Amino acid sequence: MTALTLSTSAVSGLRADAIVVGVAKGTDGPVVAPGAEAVDKAYDGKLAGVLETLGASGAEGEVTKLPAPSGFKAPVVVAVGLGAVPEKDGSFDADALRRAAGSAARALVGAKKAAFALPVADAADAGVIGEGALLGAYVFDAYKENGGKDAAKKGKAPLGEAVLLGGKPRDKAYKAALERAVTVSEELNRARDLINTPPNDLNPPAFAAIAQTVAKEHGLKVQVLDEKALAKGGYGGILGVGSGSATPPRLVKLSYTSSKAKKHLAFVGKGITYDSGGISLKPAGHNETMKCDMSGAAAVFAAVVAAARLGLEVNVTAYLALAENMPSGSAARPGDVLRMYSGKTVEVLNTDAEGRLVLADALWMASEEKPDAIVDVATLTGAMMLALGSRTFGIMANDDAFRTAVHEAAEEVGEPAWPMPLPEHLRKGMDSATADIANMGERMGGGLVAGLFLREFVGEGISWAHLDIAGPAFNEQAPFGYTPKGGTGSAVRTLVRLAELTAAGDLG
Structure with a gap:
């Protein structure tokens, strides 16, 4: 890191x-x-002109490298838009x-210090600058021939050290801001590592084992329900989805408690470590990135560990x-x-609508503790991608005020999100003649149908x-x-x- x-x-x-400076796009x-x-002065006040000559405009994300001025100990200046x-x-x-x-x-990966x-x-x-530097320097190379420690010799290791200028090292607010940036970035990058890990190495028991190790390290209480405990408890959704695999399912509960907490939040994550679609097999071209179908579980895992490390006064x-x-065959x-943990029965019309089935069991388990709020996170529907594209996640809720609060929190930290409705007329499409509810409804508005199912x-x-x-959740571009x-750590x-x-106390 x-x-x-x-x-x-x-x-x-x-x-x-290198020295990193900012350049904006003027008229x-x-x-x-x-x-x-100081850098501009060393260029006799002509840094902007030099950059323009090199083709820079100040546009967002634009990176221009040029030799540092005479007398500077750093050899390169990196101007970023x-x-x-x-x-x-x-x-x-x-x-x-x-x-x-x-x-x-990202442009300085392999450098020792910038x-x-x-x-x-x-x-x-x-x-936020520290957070951006730590997240931008992320590299996943564990499976490369020259990955890991050898990558440093090849110039492919992450940036060694990011030094922020213009701050106040002894100021408590600055220290706290940097400590938060380190904690959040490390945990988000942990989520990225999990998402990027191949499914032959990250199956449900392996993920559960990682959760147990990390929980012990950070003082979290952990409970792992294996296939026997799931069967005994009646978790039909998770068991049904996992029944076709040689690797059994798991339900992991991680608890962080604060002695000063007045509120309790529950985070529920979809953790399909590989999604073939089951019997309703995915078509060719849709399987290759399905190791990322556990991104929701990775996100909630990272978030609870971050809360513990930050010592937040909330459970x-x-x-x-x-x-x-x-x-x-199984x-x-x-x-x-399937008879779910809640006792409700679900007719499975499509085995590729599996995420809502595992979430349903976990949501009911979370509800039993009567938290003040529940947030679930899932790579749930292709329909949401069709609606919002590849960079924005949808937010649905049973409470408009809470949906707004979640949306505002996402905007505050720079995660593109958009509030979505739960139209009541779409619920009828999930009526089943055999069971209490079906796991599929109308095709149009499929992302909203999934939200209605979870509700x-x-x-x-x-x-x-x-x-x-x-x-x-997964950037293919x-x-x-x-x-x-690859894995982004979204949410x-x-x-x-x-x-x-x-x-x-700022969230209703």
């Missing part, structure tokens, strides 16, 4: 591989951003700073519903009826929100900002922010 430090050293005398060309004054010059108070949007730091860090001279107006700015319980959805069939398994009087992260190719920061707001 990249080290993160604050420094008040003069940028010219700092020994580093008449690039504009040097605050923080880069911040987007348009702010129109109001001159302050850059927090996520613009986070994305810029991430873009620069100094970030980006705009820092306060401790919050230092925190947080995470439920990881882990199964592998495979076709075999697999659940279309037409089967059936939330305890009465509990505020609940459902995050469908099918789009942003080129990296951008602080987002790598981790939103969940952590919800926990912080709840601890502070």
Whole structure:
């Protein structure tokens, strides 16, 4: 993991591989951003002109490298685009700073040390810049021939150290902002590692074992229900989905408690470690990335550990519903009826609509503790990707005010999200002549239908929100900002922010 430090050293005398400065997009060309004054002065005030000559415009995510001025101990200056010059108070949007730091860090992977001279107006700015640098420097190379420790020799290791300039190293607010950035980034990157791990190495028992190890390290209480305990308890959804696999399912409960807590949050994550679609097999071209179908479980796992590490004054319980959805002679069939943990029966019309089945059992288990709110996270439907694209997750809820609060938390931390409805007329499509409910309904509005299904398994009087992260959970395109190719850790920061707001009494 990249080290993160604050420094008040003069940028010219700092020994580093590169100095990162910001450049904004002005009406008449690039504009040097605050923080880069010393570098600009060393270029006789002509840094913007030099960058424009090199083709830079200040557009968001744009990275331009040029030799450092004479007398600087760092050999390279990296100018990163911040987007348009702010129109109001001159302050850059927090996520613009986070994305810029991430873009620069990606361009400097393999460097031992880089100094970030980006705009820092306060401790919050230092925190988001640090977070962007740590997330942007992420590399998953465990399965490469020269991965791991050998990667450093090949120049492929993550950035060794990110030094933030313009802050106040002894100020408590700055220290706290950096500590938070490190904690959240490390846990989000843990989620990314899990998502990127091949399914032959990360099956339900393996995921459960990792959860137990991490829980012990951070003082969390952990309970793992194996296939025998699931059968004894009547968890028909998880058992039904996992019945076709040679690897049995697991339901993991991780609990963080604070002696000062006044509220209790429950996070529920879909953990399909590989999704073939089961008997309703996915078509060719749709299987290759299905190791990411446990992204929801990875997100809630990372969030509860982060809450513990931050010492938040709120109780947080995470439920990881882990199964592998495979076709075999023992697999659940279309037409089967499963009796869920709640006692409700479900007719399985499509075995590729499996995520809602494992979540249903975990949601009811979470409801039994009567938390103040439940948030589930899942790569649930392709329909949500069709509706919102590959970078935005949908938010559904049984409480409009809570849905708004979740949406605002997501926006605050820079995670694109959008509130979605739960139209009552779509519920009728899931009526079954055989069981209490079917796991499929109308094809149009499929993401909303899935949300309506999940609502059936939330305890009465509990505020609940459902995050469908099918789009942003796994980036199949080129990296951008602080987002790598592969697992992204989507929703981790939103969940952590919800926990912080709840601890502070700012979430209704």
